[in-house]
Amino acid sequence: MPDKPIALTNWAGNHTYAARELHRPRSLDELRRLAAGAGSLRVLGTRHTFTDIGDARALVALDELPGAGEVVVDADASTVTVGAAVTYAQLAARLDAAGLALANMASLPHIAVVGAVGTATHGSGDALGNLATAVRAIELVTSGGEVVRIADGSPDLAGAVVHLGALGVVTRLTLAVIPAYTLCQRVYVRMEWDALEAGFDQIMGAGYSVSVFHRLGARVREVWVKSTPEESDRMELFGAAPALSQRHPVPGADPLNCTAQLGVPGPWSQRLPHFQAGFRPSAGAEIQSEWFVARQHATAALTALRQLAGTLRPLILVCELRSVAADELWLSPSHGRDSVALHFTWRRDRQAVPAACALVERALAPFAARTHWGKLFTAQAAEIAPHYPRLAEFARLRERLDPRRAFVNPWLERTLAV
């Protein structure tokens, strides 16, 4: 294998992989031999992260692995099992056909289920956990070449689900499913910050899933409410008026890329994501960051961010605020606390964005903010560790499953030092 980098970047184009090898195993045995022999290995997912989290000397893509595209519905058990290459768009199509659904989705269906779950990707909803909370079993190939299945009932499951790629090559996940449901999406425009603060709980609870978009400007730009047809009609929301045409969260971007709004009922899978499968999500040339604070700190954290508006606004394409229910997953940013997620879509300025992240991290430090693992941040292990009470257990699980440290990459060393 030549000693030069494979020519590959992440989706946003702000990270170029330093990896020297890209493998595409065609059988489980081939994957097991690869995992057992590699000195430094990571799985290449759908590349929608914004850092070197998924980089290593060797990468493995699982699209040619038998079963990687499989979706197996077990209606009696209310579960679905997916292979490593299945995206949420593919999974949703199969669940829709079976009259089933996931409780939640992220803003886009383009990402692989396994990669998304591994970084605790989330949508929004006061009562809805992140996407990893749906996992009932995980199957992986360790750096010893063994196939390990960790399922409901195992004390390891809560540690293995948000794995950050550090435990092995995940080949299958089993997720909980629920009966299919219908949602309508309405966008409300121009809300005063005072109204958001005063009505925060009612606004975030105005539907099944609610997102607040802003640019740290004079007022909130838009509130996107995804609700059941029965609860969907409102003349106004805390002073914000219903939009009369389809919107895109990023100013100036094409609203046709977004899922249908204006209160038109549709399947859960075509209303929960903001962006339609088959269309470009978000802006493209961008970098994303996100921090989670306990819900009771939401408005104080927003006030702290608004004080930085003068410095941050030139870099901001759009910001989003979402709610995520508490869970027990060891490395989940909403571990043990109902949370709000404070998201930034930045201009793709590789020099200025890290400095902006450091500024945001300082402003949010009083609120014990936790970072989104898949996005850009500057905090390092010493600052991050105190926020994760089960981190030592995760370190032990990693040591047990990967004693050779084949899946430990520079990102993991500087972020968690496990």
Ligand SMILES: Cc1cc2nc3c(=O)[nH]c(=O)nc-3n(C[C@H](O)[C@H](O)[C@H](O)COP(=O)(O)OP(=O)(O)OC[C@H]3O[C@@H](n4cnc5c(N)ncnc54)[C@H](O)[C@@H]3O)c2cc1C
């Ligand atoms: C336009 C856009 C919108 C987004 N919207 C949201 C959102 O709404 N909510 C949110 O929370 N995040 C969002 N994100 C962030 C992103 O979706 C997640 O962080 C997610 O992890 C991306 O998964 P991936 O497989 O594409 O990433 P990758 O970078 O390919 O993989 C992520 C990590 O998982 C590991 N991994 C992947 N597959 C496996 C496997 N089979 N076994 C072991 N390890 C594996 C990789 O090695 C890497 O370490 C968005 C990103 C973009 C670009």
